[in-house]
Amino acid sequence: MPTNHALEFPGGYTRSVGPVIGRFLSELRDGRLVGVRAGSGRVIFPPLEYDPDNGHAVTDEYVEVGPSGTVESFAWVGEPLPSHPLDRPFAWALVRPDGADTAILHVLDVGEYERGAAPPKRLKPGLRVRPRYRAAAERRGDISDIEAFQPEVTMITAPSRLEYDLKPGRALDRFLEGVSEGRILGHRCPVCRKVMVPMKGLCPKDGVPTTEEVEVADTGTVTTFAVNNLPDPRAPQVPFVSAYVLLDGADVAMVALVSGLPADQVRMGMRVRALWKPREEWGRTITNIRWFEPIDEPDVPFDRIAEYM
Amino acid sequence: MGNPCAIIGIGQTRYQTKRLDVSIAGLLREAAVRALEDADLTWDDIDCVVIGKAPDMFEGVMMPEAYLADALGAAGKPVMRVHTAGSVGGSTAIVAASMIQSGVHQRVLTIAWEKQSESNATWALTVGGPHSTSLVVGAGGYFAPHIRAYIRRSGAPDHVGTLVAVKDRENALRNPYAHLRIPGISREMVESTPMLWEPIRYLETCPSSDGACAMVLASEDAARRAPNKPAWVHGTAMRSEPIFFAGRDTVNPQGGKDCAADVYRQAGITDPRSELDVAEVYVPFSWYEPMWLENLGFCGEGEGWKLTEAGATALDGDIPWNASGGVLSSNPIGASGMIRFAEAALQVRGMAGEHQVEGARRALGHAYGGGAQFFAMWIVGSEKP
Numbered sequence: 112m113p114t115n116h117a118l119e120f121p122g123g124y125t126r127s128v129g130p131v132i133g134r135f136l137s138e139l140r141d142g143r144l145v146g147v148r149a150g151s152g153r154v155i156f157p158p159l160e161y162d163p164d165n166g167h168a169v170t171d172e173y174v175e176v177g178p179s180g181t182v183e184s185f186a187w188v189g190e191p192l193p194s195h196p197l198d199r200p201f202a203w204a205l206v207r208p209d210g211a212d213t214a215i216l217h218v219l220d221v222g223e224y225e226r227g228a229a230p231p232k233r234l235k236p237g238l239r240v241r242p243r244y245r246a247a248a249e250r251r252g253d254i255s256d257i258e259a260f261q262p263e264v265t266m267i268t269a270p271s272r273l274e275y276d277l278k279p280g281r282a283l284d285r286f287l288e289g290v291s292e293g294r295i296l297g298h299r300c301p302v303c304r305k306v307m308v309p310m311k312g313l314c315p316k317d318g319v320p321t322t323e324e325v326e327v328a329d330t331g332t333v334t335t336f337a338v339n340n341l342p343d344p345r346a347p348q349v350p351f352v353s354a355y356v357l358l359d360g361a362d363v364a365m366v367a368l369v370s371g372l373p374a375d376q377v378r379m380g381m382r383v384r385a386l387w388k389p390r391e392e393w394g395r396t397i398t399n400i401r402w403f404e405p406i407d408e409p410d411v412p413f414d415r416i417a418e419y420m
Numbered sequence: 421m422g423n424p425c426a427i428i429g430i431g432q433t434r435y436q437t438k439r440l441d442v443s444i445a446g447l448l449r450e451a452a453v454r455a456l457e458d459a460d461l462t463w464d465d466i467d468c469v470v471i472g473k474a475p476d477m478f479e480g481v482m483m484p485e486a487y488l489a490d491a492l493g494a495a496g497k498p499v500m501r502v503h504t505a506g507s508v509g510g511s512t513a514i515v516a517a518s519m520i521q522s523g524v525h526q527r528v529l530t531i532a533w534e535k536q537s538e539s540n541a542t543w544a545l546t547v548g549g550p551h552s553t554s555l556v557v558g559a560g561g562y563f564a565p566h567i568r569a570y571i572r573r574s575g576a577p578d579h580v581g582t583l584v585a586v587k588d589r590e591n592a593l594r595n596p597y598a599h600l601r602i603p604g605i606s607r608e609m610v611e612s613t614p615m616l617w618e619p620i621r622y623l624e625t626c627p628s629s630d631g632a633c634a635m636v637l638a639s640e641d642a643a644r645r646a647p648n649k650p651a652w653v654h655g656t657a658m659r660s661e662p663i664f665f666a667g668r669d670t671v672n673p674q675g676g677k678d679c680a681a682d683v684y685r686q687a688g689i690t691d692p693r694s695e696l697d698v699a700e701v702y703v704p705f706s707w708y709e710p711m712w713l714e715n716l717g718f719c720g721e722g723e724g725w726k727l728t729e730a731g732a733t734a735l736d737g738d739i740p741w742n743a744s745g746g747v748l749s750s751n752p753i754g755a756s757g758m759i760r761f762a763e764a765a766l767q768v769r770g771m772a773g774e775h776q777v778e779g780a781r782r783a784l785g786h787a788y789g790g791g792a793q794f795f796a797m798w799i800v801g802s803e804k805p
């Protein structure tokens with residue numbers, strides 16, 4: 112049966128730091144990082160009274176370094192212990208401030224992560240970081256005057272939202288009224304006599320207004336199509352087929368989903384019919400037509416649809 | 421065509437998926453400073469700035485000309501923005517050239533860019549309205565049916581798209597600015613990638629890039645003082661057509677044919693395949709090479725794939741297309757048209773480096789956009805017209 116036993120010197124040891132480390136801690140309390148130049152010219156940070164490479168005394172030249180620095184290496188702490196400086200995942204990192212030739216070991220806070228999280232992708236050697244100091248009044252001339260290093264700001268998020276009240280316009284309004292009654296309407300151009308579905312109230316080719324309403328069939332012919340292997344919010348299942356369907360009686364093919372058969376069996380010239388949603392689900396929207404499905408008719412020869420693509 | 425117009429400075433950024441190290445302004449300045457250095461000029465020497473980019477939804481920066489005016493040294497100078505969807509880089513260069521040709525300005529800085537990493541191009545291209553009937557996923561979803569129609573109409577064998585995908589990526593290995601650099605690129609590699617929008621495979625599509633391209637255009641007088649050899653504008657043309665109308669030929673659009681006829685007439689060209697030395701043509705999906713070979717009159721209708729298959733458009737062919745690697749290798753959308761125009765100019769200046777077509781004297785720069793409904797083209801030459 113173990114017995115718990117704690118040894119703690121009352122008040123903590125009083126450790127004199129000497130002139131070199133004292134200078135470092137005094138500057139740190141003022142929110143600055145300084146290193147010291149060794150006889151070799153290297154800037155040692157945090158400063159020491161001697162060059163650790165050869166034991167020679169350092170010069171008395173103090174050099175301000177950082178505040179930006181570079182992560183040289185790190186150890187990820189996914190599950191911090193109670194004695195750790197942060198209560199969420201962080202890294203111990205060797206950070207070399209700009210202008211210094213050696214690195215300091217300190218806490219690196221890369222943001223909010225769930226306990227147990229894997230190290231984030233952006234945490235890698237080379238990451239640019241800066242110290243986050245405690246408020247000036249709380250600083251005591253102690254290494255923990257720096258709460259943690261944190262990544263430099265490299266990106267901001269810019270939310271943006273545009274909201275419109277859209278009116279379909281007279282022609283498209285009539286088209287939507289038609290589909291709300293299960294009918295597909297188009298306009299015939301007074302100049303070229305072509306029937307456009309859905310109509311916009313003008314012929315883009317002739318530049319004239321159109322008003323002559325024509326009802327077309329809900330059967331038609333696939334002219335050409337794409338087999339999409341990338342999902343879309345309107346067609347989440349892949350593969351899906353987006354096709355140009357030339358409705359019987361129309362002169363412009365419209366883009367629609369084709370379904371009811373495997374994607375690799377869709378053909379140019381295939382005859383299709385609209386599959387309407389149940390009547391009670393209809394609204395003033397083209398999505399009243401769920402998609403087009405093949406019908407049992409021979410394919411239309413290519414030379415009869417070639418001019419519609 | 422007005423006064424002579426010279427291209428005396430060209431600057432490009434390295435094209436890559438994400439340029440997280442620069443702001444939008446910084447990206448443009450990088451290209452602009454390189455163009456100014458090429459022309460041995462400073463911001464102070466510029467009279468007017470003409471910029472172009474694709475739809476605002478790409479970066480969510482509305483009226484970028486307002487945000488960028490001071491970043492581009494345009495304080496106290498005219499600055500304007502051009503917008504014609506994917507062809508904008510070409511249209512922007514043409515508007516800038518017209519400032520010189522009209523005699524209004526001596527030195528015009530023109531820049532086009534896209535920083536696609538700030539959002540998602542497929543989202544930005546697919547924002548539909550509540551009344552819209554379209555069901556198209558990004559540019560690939562739109563163009564795939566038209567490519568299928570081309571293949572059917574022309575009877576082209578399936579592998580032609582693969583050949584273009586390989587050729588342009590091989591060329592990209594010679595271009596230090598290119599985004600996609602795939603050592604050992606091969607037909608097998610392309611054919612092993614999945615169909616995204618059948619008949620378009622993954623490696624038959626362009627990448628999504630951040631990048632900018634800039635040019636300094638100059639009058640004859642200003643060009644005389646330029647340190648490096650200029651390119652000269654021999655013709656410029658733009659055309660557009662509506663996206664949907666009865667009888668529209670979406671495979672071989674009339675707008676493209678008319679635009680080509682116009683620019684050839686200005687440059688005195690009757691047979692582009694033999695009279696041009698190199699072409700930089702907007703080919704974002706590999707099949708658009710044979711399609712545009714026909715649309716641009718390099719061959720008869722239905723013959724484009726035969727040129728590709730015979731290697732005519734390869735770097736060592738009789739009419740190299742996209743020696744730089746083209747849009748298939750780098751696609752900062754708004755800049756892609758200007759890159760074509762700039763690469764055409766680099767070729768006739770003899771400054772295209774490792775992808776230089778030996779002795780190139782006349783070159784075509786081409787861009788298209790929207791639903792293949794906006795066209796912009798220029799022909800540049802090594803000699804003043």
Ligand SMILES: [Zn+2]
Nearest residue numbers: 300303314317
């Ligand atoms: Zn008409």
